Amino acid sequence: MGQTVVQKILAKASGREKVEVGEIVEPKVSLAMSHENGALVINQFNEIFNGTGKTAKVWDSDRIALIFDHRVPAESSKTATNQMKIRQFVKAQGIKKFHDMRGDEMGVCHQILPEYGYVRPGYVVCGTDSHTTSHGALGAFSFGIGATEMASVWTLGTALNVPVPPTIKVVVTGKLPKYVEPKDLILYLIGKISAEGANFKVIEFHGDTIKNMPTSGRLTICNMAVEAGATSGIVPGDSETVRFLREEANVTDEIDLVEPDSDAVYDSIVEIDASKLSPQIACPHTVDNVKPIDELLGMHVDQVVIGSCTNGRLDNLKTAAEIMSGKKVARGTRMLVFPASGKIYREALKQGYLLTLMEAGALIANPGCGPCLGVHQGALGDGEKALSTTNRNFKGRMGNPNSEVYLCSPATAAASALTGVVTDPRKETK
Numbered sequence: 001m002g003q004t005v006v007q008k009i010l011a012k013a014s015g016r017e018k019v020e021v022g023e024i025v026e027p028k029v030s031l032a033m034s035h036e037n038g039a040l041v042i043n044q045f046n047e048i049f050n051g052t053g054k055t056a057k058v059w060d061s062d063r064i065a066l067i068f069d070h071r072v073p074a075e076s077s078k079t080a081t082n083q084m085k086i087r088q089f090v091k092a093q094g095i096k097k098f099h100d101m102r103g104d105e106m107g108v109c110h111q112i113l114p115e116y117g118y119v120r121p122g123y124v125v126c127g128t129d130s131h132t133t134s135h136g137a138l139g140a141f142s143f144g145i146g147a148t149e150m151a152s153v154w155t156l157g158t159a160l161n162v163p164v165p166p167t168i169k170v171v172v173t174g175k176l177p178k179y180v181e182p183k184d185l186i187l188y189l190i191g192k193i194s195a196e197g198a199n200f201k202v203i204e205f206h207g208d209t210i211k212n213m214p215t216s217g218r219l220t221i222c223n224m225a226v227e228a229g230a231t232s233g234i235v236p237g238d239s240e241t242v243r244f245l246r247e248e249a250n251v252t253d254e255i256d257l258v259e260p261d262s263d264a265v266y267d268s269i270v271e272i273d274a275s276k277l278s279p280q281i282a283c284p285h286t287v288d289n290v291k292p293i294d295e296l297l298g299m300h301v302d303q304v305v306i307g308s309c310t311n312g313r314l315d316n317l318k319t320a321a322e323i324m325s326g327k328k329v330a331r332g333t334r335m336l337v338f339p340a341s342g343k344i345y346r347e348a349l350k351q352g353y354l355l356t357l358m359e360a361g362a363l364i365a366n367p368g369c370g371p372c373l374g375v376h377q378g379a380l381g382d383g384e385k386a387l388s389t390t391n392r393n394f395k396g397r398m399g400n401p402n403s404e405v406y407l408c409s410p411a412t413a414a415a416s417a418l419t420g421v422v423t424d425p426r427k428e429t430k
Contacts, residue, residue, distance in 0.1 A: 001265055006165060007021070009258055013028045014026065019164045023164045024162065030124050031123060031126075034127065035067050037129075044151035045058075045154050048152070058093050066095060067107070068083060069099075071368075097116075099112055104346075107340055108368060121237030121241055121255060122139065122237075123140040123142070128144070129144055131144070131223050131226060133222055133233050138241055139237030140234070145159070167201060168270060169269045169270070171270070172210050173271070175275055179279070179412075180426070181410065183407075188290065190228045190287055191280070191288050191290025194288045196228075197229060199229035204236070213240075223391060228288070241255070279292070281387075281422070283406055285393060287391070293422065294424070297424065305335075305390060307337055307339065308389060309391070310391040312344065314348060319410045323418070325356050327360055330418060330419055333417060338368060339354075340367060341367050385404045385406065387422065390407065
């Protein structure tokens with residue numbers, strides 16, 4: 001009986017020939033990531049060593065990444081103190097994969113990891129953030145864990161009590177129509193299988209649509225796999241994976257691709273014809289409350305957001321700039337743009353995308369999570385509606401339980417910002 005990609009990764013990381021679905025394994029971790037919540041992990045980590053007489057030392061300082069992104073710059077003394085605590089820990093432990101608030105190297109953790117080549121195919125990656133599923137885009141088994149679990153990873157270098165998950169195979173064929181994007185694809189899938197349709201499972205993406213999709217789009221669909229309940233999303237490594245790591249992440253060492261066996265056993269198979277998709281919108285207050293754009297045309301939006309670990313990459317900003325060039329954001333609607341990293345910010349400046357968006361009336365903010373959580377920037381007022389390229393629309397997600405968040409693609413967001421109402425980018429840009 002053949003093995004899925006995740007079965008192969010977990011078998012190798014656990015020193016096994018094969019593993020079966022449902023088995024409990026303790027794989028060696030290739031990379032462990034935290035952001036500001038690393039302060040919580042530090043507390044738990046120190047507690048492990050408390051009273052032992054041993055020095056609190058991480059298992060491998062080269063395999064830990066700490067990235068400030070959720071609250072940058074710090075909005076309170078509490079946040080600033082926690083960030084200070086992490087800086088002290090990083091220095092004491094000799095951790096090199098640390099991204100502080102520096103314009104040249106900061107960014108959302110789920111953009112920084114692939115951008116700097118920290119993630120490779122076949123890796124076991126864990127992070128104290130649910131959207132750690134993003135890194136399956138590079139052929140890794142990547143999943144979120146809690147602070148206590150991460151403290152044990154920092155200590156032992158293994159992930160404890162990991163059940164081998166079953167896998168859903170999603171086969172996507174056909175060419176996405178113009179201004180129908182990977183975000184529309186993943187929203188459609190979540191709406192189709194529901195927010196619990198992949199609970200404790202892995203979504204493995206296949207088909208010519210995925211084969212021809214750049215890593216940017218793959219990061220989007222794997223990022224939001226968790227919104228269907230998935231432990232991880234994964235795209236088997238291929239030539240695009242190698243291209244991205246060589247050309248964009250400057251990786252020079254060996255890259256080992258992991259593919260599923262031809263007779264791998266899947267929990268289920270979902271088939272999607274991408275050529276028939278239209279722009280999709282997830283309506284409040286659940287990500288699986290997905291409707292085609294035709295059902296929401298003309299709805300007023302108070303705030304439009306483009307950015308986040310889901311859609312703050314260079315091609316997303318390019319699409320928005322293309323649609324908005326020479327035009328203006330509608331009066332009565334505000335637009336916020338948050339590039340996903342300093343590198344993307346610099347390149348978007350060079351290419352003129354940010355200037356185009358700014359001249360259209362958008363507010364350009366520093367790289368970071370921004371209004372995705374609404375606790376630091378971009379909170380909504382009572383009764384306001386936001387159209388956002390972020391990944392969650394739960395009640396209160398953008399800082400106010402008395403507001404509504406609708407999720408969409410960058411193309412839909414840009415077209416709607418120009419009119420102040422939900423607008424189909426395919427029609428607006430003709």
